Amino acid sequence: MQAGPIRVALICGSVREGRFGPVVTSWLRERIERRDDIDLDVVDLADLPLPLAQQAKPVPYGDYDAPQVRDWAARVDAADAFVVVTPEYNRGYPAGLKLAIDSVHPEWRAKAVGFVSYGGVSGGLRAVEQLRPVFAELRAVTIRETVGIAQFWEQFDDAGRPRDRAVNRAADVLLDELLWWARALRSARAEMAYPNV
Helix, strand or coil, X not given: CCCCCXXXXXXXXXXXXXXXXXXXXXXXXHXXXXXXXXXXXXXXXXXXXXXXXXXXXXXXXXXXXXXXXHHHHHHHHHCCEEXXXXXXXXXXXXXXXXXXXXXXXXXXXXXXXXXEEEECCCCCHHHHHHHHHHHHHCCCEEEEEEEEEECHHHHECCCCCECCCHHHHHHHHHHHHHHHHHHHHHHHHHHCCCCCC
């Protein structure tokens, strides 16, 4: 098995004006940066202007028309695992997140994906449940542990820290499981090519 830190892309999935995603992402970034087993890449989709139209069929690695899509594909390809921070909008996940996911294809294969969601009563978990089959179609592996933050507007103080420390523990549990899967999948990718499907 390959040694060394796991490359994790932390994706802030909302691009709306006035979004809360950066607060949640910053809190999680701080938790991750305390660890020495993660090499972190923070991706704010608001800073990733992807074109609305892209090739509809899966293409070989790096073979994309738009340069910003090629740059995004390179970041996805370099990652061993992902943590997607997503709100729940109207019982679903944001369109900007769907665009980012769908803009690249083979780069997601055999990678681990975890979720931190926020919303009203459900804590964003309905958005997560819709994302799981999307990543399954891309042959990524979503992990069981999820952090769901209900009534998010009440859950963080003015400094962006959670009021309930249980959410910190939940994030650590998520990251531990994510890294287990990421290491296993990284080792498998190194040992054999993913099936040509």
